[in-house]
Amino acid sequence: MKNLIRSAFVILFFGFVGCTKKEVKEVVIAVSPEDVVKNFVQVSGQAKEVLDKSKLVELCTGEMKTAFENMNDEQFRMYYLNGNISIQELKVLSVNRDKNKAVVHYQVAVENRQGTDITKEVNEREVDLIESPSGWLIESIRPKGTDKLVFSKGMIF
Secondary structure: OHHHHHHHHHHHHHHHHOOOOOOOOOOOOOOOHHHHHHHHHHHHHHOOOHHHHHHHHHOEOHHHHHHHHHOOHHHHHHHHHOOOEEEEEEEEEEEEEEOOEEEEEEEEEEEEOOOOOOEEEEEEEEEEEEEEOOEEEEEEEEEEOOOOOEOOOOOEO
């Protein structure tokens, strides 16, 4: 049950990150944990087609990777391609590394154009990464700080 809730949260979380219509840039080879997080948010926020899901899969491991691999095309469209949310700013607040593990704490400002009023929200997330032979990979993402707003249309802030 705990894993199901975690997987559901992961999918819902990325719904807010991945709902803009900007051009997708290629994933840059990430040499640090913060590069991986920036790449992930960039690809999530600029996804234009279902094939962009594979770029996200490449940046993940464990349950995160499994959640994306199990997401069908319609779910990906709903969470990443059909929204009205755009990323305004991304700030890495801290990076803690210990051997082959890292935690990146970041803040993301988004503009939400769903509904009748445009809202701007600032949210904080904490990302666990693990170093593999192929580089740093995202293992999990969770809310951090003062997140208070929750939207019911496949997104959690």
